[in-house]
Amino acid sequence: DKNGIEQVVLRNVRGASATVSLHGGQVLSWKTERGEELLFTSTKAVYTPPKPVRGGIPICFPQFGNRGTLEQHGFARNKIWVIDQNPPPLPTDSNGKACIDLLLKPSEDDMKIWPHSFEFRLRVCLAADGRLNMISRIRNVNGKPFSFSFAFHTYFSISDISEVRVEGLETLDYLDNLHQKERFTEQGDALTFESEVDRVYLDSSSMVAVLDHERKRTFVIRKEGLPDVVVWNPWEKKSKSIVDFGDEEYKQMLCVDGAAVGKPITLKPGEEWTGRLELSVVPST
Ligand code: BG6
Incomplete structure (x- = not known):
């Protein structure tokens, strides 16, 4: 509970945890069972609504970034959600998981x-x-179709931005926010970082x-259900312009989001869309 806003802590039998x-x-x-934090949160984060906390996994909906007339990344991340007491079942429901439905x-x-x-149901x-x-289910309970974009804007905690690489985006096309959202094709091997990056693969x-x-x-x-991947690191100059972000913190974070941005999702009346993200961490050499 920070500033009167309810937080739910999920724990598993081995002592890993997640806070929502x-x-x-x-x-x-x-956090891992050893208590290591896996997500980045800024030391300058502000916990007072409506602005989202700088870090963790904010949800971008119904708009991603400034691609539309709504506020940046849409309004879902600014709202107070409620606990869903009676969520409709999911085919993947099973025991052994600690879950919260919002x-x-x-x-x-x-x-x-x-x-x-x-x-919008979030599990x-x-x-x-x-x-x-994380499972997002968005249902159109409207009389007419609507379209939206979506992202799980995941801030990973990393040792040093110059030590990490991202694999799985080789040869893909991407829209570059630093070049008027122009489309390019990824040439290199794995992605490494030496300057600001703001792309939608x-x-x-x-x-x-x-x-x-x-x-x-x-x-x-x-x-x-999330075809695209957003990759964002503000680097040195942009960091200084973000008030709730430390000047040097870009070294310790990397956003890699499962997203649906390139082609908006359209739902007819009564239709539901599901997007799923699963994050795991494995030791490597
Ligand atoms: C990224 C956008 O995904 O999110 C960037 O592509 C933006 O342009 C960043 O700066 C952070 O957004 P915000 O609204 O949380 O500061």
Whole structure:
């Protein structure tokens, strides 16, 4: 509980944990059984709504970035969600997971800026082996179709940005936010970092890995219903312009998001979309 906002802590039998805030439905912490934090959160983060906390996993919906008329990354991350007491079952439901179900419905004010009635159900689960699962289900309860973009804006905690590489995006096309969203093709091998990066990789395979050489660990991102991967690091200059972010903190974070940005998702009345993300961490050499 920070500033009166409810947080739910999930724990598994081995002592791993995850913290989810009702503010934004945002995961704020994900720890291994040894208590190591796997997600980055800024020391300058502000926990007072409506702005989202700088770090963890904010949810971008119904807009990604500034690709539309809504506020940056949409409004879902700014809202207070409720606990969903009676969530509809999922085919993957099983024992041995600690889960929380949250629900967001638009307020009257939201309907003024985005006039579409939806039910957004978020399930966050911590599995017995420490994996973090996130499932978003978005249903159109409107009389007409609507379209949206989506991202699980995941801030991974890393040893040093110059020590990490991302595998699984080789040869893909990407939209570069630093070049008017122009489309390029990734040429190199794995992605490494030596300057600001702000890209949307299009139509990736279902698995992407973030290798942290110094910490000898690899984050594995598995996704379904989320064709794209956003990669973001603000680097030195942009960091200084972000008020809730330390000047040097870009070295310790990398955002790699499972996302649906390249082609917006369209839902007809009564239709539901599901996007799944699974994060795990494995030792590497
Ligand atoms: C990225 C965007 O995914 O999110 C960047 O592509 C943006 O352009 C970044 O700066 C952080 O956004 P925000 O609104 O949380 O500061």
